[in-house]
Amino acid sequence: MSRLLAVESLSRRFGGLQAVADISFEVAEGEILGLIGPNGAGKTTAVNLISGVLKPSGGRVRLAERDVTGLPPHVLVARGLVRTFQATTVYAGQTVRENLLRGAFRHLYPGLVASLLGTGAARVRRLEADAHVDEVLRWLDLERVQHQVASALPYGFQKVLGMAIALAAEPRLIMLDEPAAGLSAAETDHVRDTIRLVRGRGISVVAIDHNMRFISDLCDRVFVMAQGRELAQGTPQQVLRNATVIEAYLGKSYAQARH
């Protein structure tokens, strides 16, 4: 497996607060990496830095061996890196299908003039995007609800829809910010299976969560953060045995009692 994403000594400071300090990790093609840590560990900030929502104050991000540090999100989308959000994940007032068409914008949009004139090229792009959206709807099992308004869907479906919007952009790497937050056990399983499907397509995944069971079930490797720093990285089994991780998660007394 070749290396798709490389994060090197990434840092970000907000005034006196070092939100992310010197973190480094890699994601291979088709790999699922879990990004885990207690609240306030800097997980979301790290994803914001990598996806271009925030500019890093230090370090590098490489995507497919090209330096993409500090590029704006829409440029990163064109390079194949798409991310989802914890809260605003869907266009609530639009149908599921329209949500996906918006996600497919970079494939759909032929440029201002072509789009106003409705040229042949614009029509070809429209047909291709329609076909691609149909495909995403099919493999995420959203076909039945494609004409429903997003806000009418159950919360678990909305989370899957958030992923579907990102997938409509045909990413090589998708970063999911707490895809299972606030979901029931059954819904969590559904999201987990969906993420596996995504990887099955050869798409790399970086998933943030603080649910250890969800992450260790799903991920090939795990990167643990606390207070903006790397605590550990490795396979879920390695990380779960790591004393500092247990301490950060469950407290000192629990860690000592086990040793």
Next chain:
Amino acid sequence: MTRRPIVWLVVAVALVGWPWLTDDKFLHHVGVLLCITAIAASSLHLIVRTGHVSLAHAAFMGVGAYGSVLSVMNFGLPWIAGLVIGTGAATALALVVGPIVLRLTGKYFVLITFLFGEMVRMAIVDQAGFTGGSNGIFNVPPPADFLLSTRAYYYFALAFAVCGVGLCARILSSEFGRAINAIREGERLAECSGVPVIRIKVTVFVIACAMAGVAGVLQAHYIRYVGPEGFSIVQSLNLVVMNVIGGMASLAGALIGTAFMVTLPELLRGYVNVQQIMFGAILFATMAFLPGGLIELGRRLGALVRGRRAAASRVAT
């Protein structure tokens, strides 16, 4: 679906035919104002659809108007050159200002455009030697002598209005329009779907301000006068109110708002002393009972008629 072309045909015949039903110059005059204002209001609608309310739109009309009038009257250029220069000036100004002010959103964008609009007005007043200051410039030539007839100018302005409103409709129904809607409903989400948010906002702003410039040129050569008060915050606010009262969610709303705001003061002209009060009361009532704008009235009536028909057909079967 099959009724659509017929509706458009009726609208076209009505727009072209009505000036021949009356020789009343005043009605023709209201027609001209409607056409010019429709261009300005529908172009502002484009900006509103990106989620921004600009209070500088009349200022861009003013830049277009002064650009055209000054070049035509000082350099003896033909009207068409004035149109190009006036529109070009509004476009260029929007290209400079847009990328800066469009980084602001919400109330900050409203405030900065308000200030910018006032700056334009004060600049016009200040450069009196060049712009005629607060007196303005009189005796602006018409585009052509035959356009001194109000009826002729109506058709002239109507042609521009059809093109302008048509351009807005086309933009909103295109893939570009899809991006505009995505930005309004979820700017962060749109950006992370690959929508170049700032570039699209600036493009919309520039197109809209260019159209405002065209409206300004048409207005100046119609009333044959330009003055700073014609392009002040009051006019900008009027354009915003047209969008709000008609219904901000659709272009049709902006057009309904235009018709409402242009004709209502003319209809109330007989009651000079209470005109402003009645105008305000009607605006209040509209917003209170139709928060979605006047277009909501049409929708509700439509639903009522359909409901009746459905009930009637149930009885019949």
